[in-house]
Amino acid sequence: MSGLPSLHGTVPASRRGRRVGTNDSRELILAAARRLFAEHGFDGTSLRQVAREAGVDPALVHHFFKGKDELFALSVDLPADPAEVLAGVESLDPGQRAEEIVRAVLRLWESPAQHSLVAFLRGTIGSKAKTAMLRELVTRTVLQRIMAGLPGTPEERALRGNLVATQVVGLMLVRYVVRLEPLASAAPDEVVRLVAPNIRRYLAEPL
Incomplete structure (x- = not known):
């Protein structure tokens, strides 16, 4: 780890006081990524921008993270991977x-x-x-997977995905947070029997 600075170039003079390559640097990168992703979204943020901000x-950045997807996922700090769920x-x-x-939600x-x-x-x-950041992740990871292969224009598919999200987020809040x-x-x-028909309508039936 001590050889990182000589292998990867020289850190700007104004930053030389930092302990490059330590866990502190990893946290600096994550903090910078959270700020930039929140402000500019996934597509509007580059790894070079993150490094400059940090x-x-x-x-x-490449030493600690496999790529922008992993950095984004760790920045959001989700308790579970939506792609796996x-x-x-x-x-x-x-x-x-x-x-x-x-x-899957249940x-x-x-x-x-929980x-x-x-x-x-x-x-x-x-x-x-x-x-x-959560909005960006839901749009890129969750809704794209939920709506994959279904008919409709991009605008219609986006609306249908949003409507599905109202059911899923509402279910999570009411059943597990508010506990109504x-x-x-x-x-x-019973929850599947009651909620799934609404989601099916939002996925493919006339709105």
């Missing part, structure tokens, strides 16, 4: 897809990750920066 050599959903027809979306939130998810959701609602009864105590199969 005051580190650009090669150090929704794996395979894009191959299903709208009816099966709607049910699997609800089941599996995740009724796992040991406390972390509640804390994350509450923290996100109270932070403009985290809300902006009787939904909070309803059996998972």
